[in-house]
Amino acid sequence: MTSQTDAQTGEGAASGPRAELDFAKGGGLVTAIAQDDATGDILMVAFMNEQSFDLTVETGEVHYWSRSRSKLWYKGEESGNTQRVKSMYIDCDGDVVLLKVEQKGGAACHTGRRSCFFRKLEGGRYEVVGGEPLFDPKEVYGR
């Protein structure tokens, strides 16, 4: 999305936008929020390293960094529930990326639910909200 090139690293493309982010503060990661572009609902929160940020900008498909698996995570690579970027924002101190996305398959959460935020605090207890899961995790992930 840019023709700028970083002479020192030889990297192209996203070196411009990435430079506004503070990866150092979070040990190489920034927080990434996926928000449904159509409804405004928050779908999930994860992390990005420099590579996943660059790939997201370049491809328009959301890539995170999986802390539990310590690997690049192309969202939806297993489930098919990819996220198409509609727009991207960064916060005032550059340690959070906001992604407004089109959620393929309708479900962002590994539980099969549309949003990871399906537990609402009500009267001191959590109630499950947001409807039934849209897929069976065992069928999709085999676990």
Next chain:
Amino acid sequence: MTSQTDAQTGEGAASGPRAELDFAKGGGLVTAIAQDDATGDILMVAFMNEQSFDLTVETGEVHYWSRSRSKLWYKGEESGNTQRVKSMYIDCDGDVVLLKVEQKGGAACHTGRRSCFFRKLEGGRYEVVGGEPLFDPKEVYGR
């Protein structure tokens, strides 16, 4: 908001809802997202420790943990721009709290802007969006 009491710690009120959160994973902190309850806009992202989560549940006023100042942070204590909780959610693995809030004074960001996410990535560069600042930080914070 609850009558449950934790017999071991002697703490009341929020010990129930807090128990569903995984503070250990983030070194004692969970990520907290403030979303405008009326518009769905993401206002800011910060952190909460156990105390700030409990105080938020108990008072209905958002309290964070300031990493830069290493102290409890009653949002709006200096600016007057407090956040009133309309509803609270937690994510599937319990390390993020979503707060739907009424933002007093209209501005959540320390820059005086309504949202911290005022930089939008457009064609490889960031454009400032979301309108003019609603207050002058120098006047409000004296710095």
